[in-house]
Amino acid sequence: MKKVILIFCVLSLLIFIRPALGLNSNTNTTGNTPISTNQVDEVEESGSYSGAFEGIKQFYNYTGFANATSGNLLMIFIGIVFIYLGIKFDYEPLLLIPIGAGVIIGNIPFVAGNQTGIYETGSVLNYLYFGVVKGIYPPLIFLGIGAMTDFSSLIANPKLMLLGAAAQIGVFATFLGALYLGFSLPEAGAIGIIGGADGPTAIFLSSKLANGINILADGTTVKNLIGPIAIAAYSYMALVPVIQPPLMRLLISKEDRKIKMKPPRAVTQKEKMIFPVVALILTTFISPSALPLLGMLFFGNLLKESGRTERLADTARTKLIDIVTILLGVTVGASTQADIFITKDSMLIFGLGAISFVIATCGGLLFAKFMNLFLKGDNKINPLIGAAGVSAVPDSARVVHTEGLKSDSSNYLLMHAMAPNVSGVIGSAIAAGIILSFLG
Amino acid sequence: MSFIPLISDQISEGYVILITGLLIVFCSLLTLSLFFKFGLPVMLYVYKIITKRKDKKISEIKVEADKDFTGEIAAAIGAAVHLYLDQQHDHESAILTIKQVKKPYSPWSSKIYGTQNRL
Numbered sequence: 001m002k003k004v005i006l007i008f009c010v011l012s013l014l015i016f017i018r019p020a021l022g023l024n025s026n027t028n029t030t031g032n033t034p035i036s037t038n039q040v041d042e043v044e045e046s047g048s049y050s051g052a053f054e055g056i057k058q059f060y061n062y063t064g065f066a067n068a069t070s071g072n073l074l075m076i077f078i079g080i081v082f083i084y085l086g087i088k089f090d091y092e093p094l095l096l097i098p099i100g101a102g103v104i105i106g107n108i109p110f111v112a113g114n115q116t117g118i119y120e121t122g123s124v125l126n127y128l129y130f131g132v133v134k135g136i137y138p139p140l141i142f143l144g145i146g147a148m149t150d151f152s153s154l155i156a157n158p159k160l161m162l163l164g165a166a167a168q169i170g171v172f173a174t175f176l177g178a179l180y181l182g183f184s185l186p187e188a189g190a191i192g193i194i195g196g197a198d199g200p201t202a203i204f205l206s207s208k209l210a211n212g213i214n215i216l217a218d219g220t221t222v223k224n225l226i227g228p229i230a231i232a233a234y235s236y237m238a239l240v241p242v243i244q245p246p247l248m249r250l251l252i253s254k255e256d257r258k259i260k261m262k263p264p265r266a267v268t269q270k271e272k273m274i275f276p277v278v279a280l281i282l283t284t285f286i287s288p289s290a291l292p293l294l295g296m297l298f299f300g301n302l303l304k305e306s307g308r309t310e311r312l313a314d315t316a317r318t319k320l321i322d323i324v325t326i327l328l329g330v331t332v333g334a335s336t337q338a339d340i341f342i343t344k345d346s347m348l349i350f351g352l353g354a355i356s357f358v359i360a361t362c363g364g365l366l367f368a369k370f371m372n373l374f375l376k377g378d379n380k381i382n383p384l385i386g387a388a389g390v391s392a393v394p395d396s397a398r399v400v401h402t403e404g405l406k407s408d409s410s411n412y413l414l415m416h417a418m419a420p421n422v423s424g425v426i427g428s429a430i431a432a433g434i435i436l437s438f439l440g
Numbered sequence: 441m442s443f444i445p446l447i448s449d450q451i452s453e454g455y456v457i458l459i460t461g462l463l464i465v466f467c468s469l470l471t472l473s474l475f476f477k478f479g480l481p482v483m484l485y486v487y488k489i490i491t492k493r494k495d496k497k498i499s500e501i502k503v504e505a506d507k508d509f510t511g512e513i514a515a516a517i518g519a520a521v522h523l524y525l526d527q528q529h530d531h532e533s534a535i536l537t538i539k540q541v542k543k544p545y546s547p548w549s550s551k552i553y554g555t556q557n558r559l
Binding site: 154176188189265 | 462467474476484
């Protein structure tokens with residue numbers, strides 16, 4: 001083996017020094033007079049020096065150092081912060097790390113026109129981004145979520161479904177706020193869905209409404225807001241453990257936080273099998289525009305609960321959703337190319353997103369308190385679980401659980417909180433469908 | 441000047457969407473919850489009637505029968521089973537020897553049909 005490498009090295013060395021040794025066959029065969037060859041050599045030499053210099057200069061012009069703008073550097077810094085947050089504080093690392101890496105990838109400065117950037121047609125990133133722009137990834141994610149989710153706590157206590165609906169107030173309130181801030185109707189609809197706290201739904205709706213292709217009634221093209229909306233939705237989802245607890249403490253009294261709910265009854269397999277079929281038919285009849293999302297969600301759940309398609313369910317909830325999450329995270333991150341992303345609109349969207357999260361959480365909490373007025377004794381619900389009505393599965397349920405444990409260390413709310421949590425997913429998908437049917 | 445009416449128009453449409461949207465979301469989830477509260481027991485009852493045991497009343501078929509069997513009990517059983525299965529691992533035989541493997545003859549692994557000695 002060593003000998004082979006040695007021979008290879010010698011050969012390559014010979015090839016490099018061949019011109020110096022005069023072994024070049026071209027110079028031998030030309031047969032020119034010595035003087036003329038001298039002249040040619042001289043010209044070539046000075047030409048090659050300046051050419052090399054030019055080449056280095058040109059190369060430098062192609063590097064990131066020459067093309068970097070302050071926006072690029074800022075976004076790269078943000079990408080690093082995302083990765084840091086994901087690793088250090090464990091805030092949804094499965095999302096933040098791909099997105100953070102994507103932000104860095106998308107903001108490496110480059111010379112336009114070489115099919116490099118995510119917004120240049122024909123580039124690899126552009127092809128991967130296609131799944132975001134056309135809304136292909138979100139339904140696939142929903143398939144996986146459906147195959148993961150256990151709806152039994154919801155079936156056991158159907159009234160908790162209303163909490164998932166109450167949290168959708170955030171969606172519609174933000175929609176109105178965005179309208180007041182001067183966004184057009186479709187843009188406002190796409191921004192509002194951030195309040196649904198559901199990344200895939202937000203991407204799905206913004207890819208349909210605020211995709212930079214649709215033309216408004218007054219003849220202008222709608223803005224492309226997929227990047228900012230997706231980033232806002234995912235970053236607020238990751239920040240659920242930071243945003244929600246103060247609101248819970250603010251709105252729910254100490255006694256209410258200690259309410260112990262009776263354990264949910266066991267749900268039969270038959271009910272679990274019927275649920276996806278019936279829920280699919282009912283919800284999509286009401287809101288057919290949400291069909292790609294809800295159809296896949298309940299299809300995934302049917303795969304899980306039917307008991308006959310464990311293999312398919314297993315693929316959907318592990319490999320498939322992982323693959324799509326990787327592609328989605330990186331491309332959404334990369335879509336934050338500084339020249340397109342750093343605008344006033346993005347800042348407004350971030351502000352509105354935070355507000356919508358707050359409103360959605362408050363809506364859920366207050367509606368839970370309101371429901372408690374009509375419930376008696378054992379049936380009372382702990383108002384904290386209202387906060388899980390914003391989807392953000394399963395993070396908000398976990399936050400409710402830890403918050404419940406803080407006020408009473410023997411109060412386990414996780415299973416109860418999962419009910420409004422999953423109904424929040426259904427609710428935000430329905431809300432997306434409604435907005436789409438109004439504005440699409 | 442036509443800008444202002446356009447905006448107010450948008451906002452009034454926004455309110456329409458706000459109210460109808462919220463209403464629809466609520467209604468759809470309400471229907472769903474009502475169905476699972478009342479519709480499903482009836483359906484299960486009908487199913488039972490169709491298949492067998494006509495003498496049962498709806499109150500008996502209601503899943504209320506499982507009232508005592510709560511999620512906590514299920515969790516406890518699950519934890520116990522998990523722990524037990526985990527312990528199995530500890531009671532493995534401690535004899536670690538490499539067993540000789542006897543391969544039966546197979547033409548697939550035969551050395552006769554190698555690439556070197558073609559027949």
